[in-house]
Amino acid sequence: xxxxTQPEKLLSVFKGAPVELKCNYSYSGSPELFWYVQYSRQRxxxxxxxxxxxxxxxxxxxxxxxxTSFHLKKPFAQEEDSAMYYCALSGRGSQGNLIFGKGxxxxxxx
Amino acid sequence: xxxxxxxxxxxxxxxxxDVELRCxxxxxxxxxxxxxxxxxxxxEFLIYFQGNSAPDKSGLPSDRFSAExxxxxxxxxxxxxxxxxxxxxxxxxxxxxxxxxGYTFGSGTRLTVV
Numbered sequence: 001x002x003x004x005t006q007p008e009k010l011l012s013v014f015k016g017a018p019v020e021l022k023c024n025y026s027y028s029g030s031p032e033l034f035w036y037v038q039y040s041r042q043r044x045x046x047x048x049x050x051x052x053x054x055x056x057x058x059x060x061x062x063x064x065x066x067x068t069s070f071h072l073k074k075p076f077a078q079e080e081d082s083a084m085y086y087c088a089l090s091g092r093g094s095q096g097n098l099i100f101g102k103g104x105x106x107x108x109x110x
Numbered sequence: 111x112x113x114x115x116x117x118x119x120x121x122x123x124x125x126x127x128d129v130e131l132r133c134x135x136x137x138x139x140x141x142x143x144x145x146x147x148x149x150x151x152x153x154e155f156l157i158y159f160q161g162n163s164a165p166d167k168s169g170l171p172s173d174r175f176s177a178e179x180x181x182x183x184x185x186x187x188x189x190x191x192x193x194x195x196x197x198x199x200x201x202x203x204x205x206x207x208x209x210x211x212g213y214t215f216g217s218g219t220r221l222t223v224v
Contacts, residue, residue: 009150043216043217043218044203044215045215088153097143097155097158097166097169098155100155102152
């Protein structure tokens with residue numbers, strides 16, 4: 001079954017510290033992985049896609065097929081990074097929807 | 111339009127009443143999705159429309175929930191005989207093709223059943 005697991009409901013770090021939001025997935029084929037972010041009182045928005053290998057707002061995520069993980073990382077957290085982060089999966093070439101994890105709330109303290 | 115528009119932004123209804131939630135996707139986006147966002151539950155898939163194909167209704171939690179998409183554009187999610195457990199934020203998203211470039215989400219409708 002397709003599943004996305006985000007083991008941490010809440011992650012709290014100090015400004016300037018490295019941050020890693022964990023995401024593990026279960027999928028039998030070739031997945032496409034995404035990270036979405038929701039800032040306070042704003043709509044959910046796409047942060048990055050694994051297929052584009054991009055860095056957005058200093059965040060990167062590498063797909064590790066061996067460990068079935070897609071952890072989101074940033075070397076130096078900023079207060080404005082505080083938000084809810086969702087990892088999501090789609091089957092490559094599928095006709096269907098994204099499967100989302102339950103989210104991790106990141107709190108960056110000054 | 112410039113983004114995905116949802117209305118109303120907030121809806122309070124009495125238990126047992128029917129509600130309709132509306133989504134206006136980005137022009138040209140062929141795929142449209144409804145999700146439910148509950149505290150601690152993340153985003154729960156409800157239904158997916160792609161062009162003129164039959165919708166994927168596999169996520170609808172009960173037969174009280176239904177949705178339609180008219181003319182390949184605007185979609186309406188209907189909840190009949192609302193229950194308190196239906197209280198949540200209902201999110202609509204649209205995308206090009208199958209969403210491999212990511213979805214664009216609306217701001218949601220916060221439904222409260224009292």
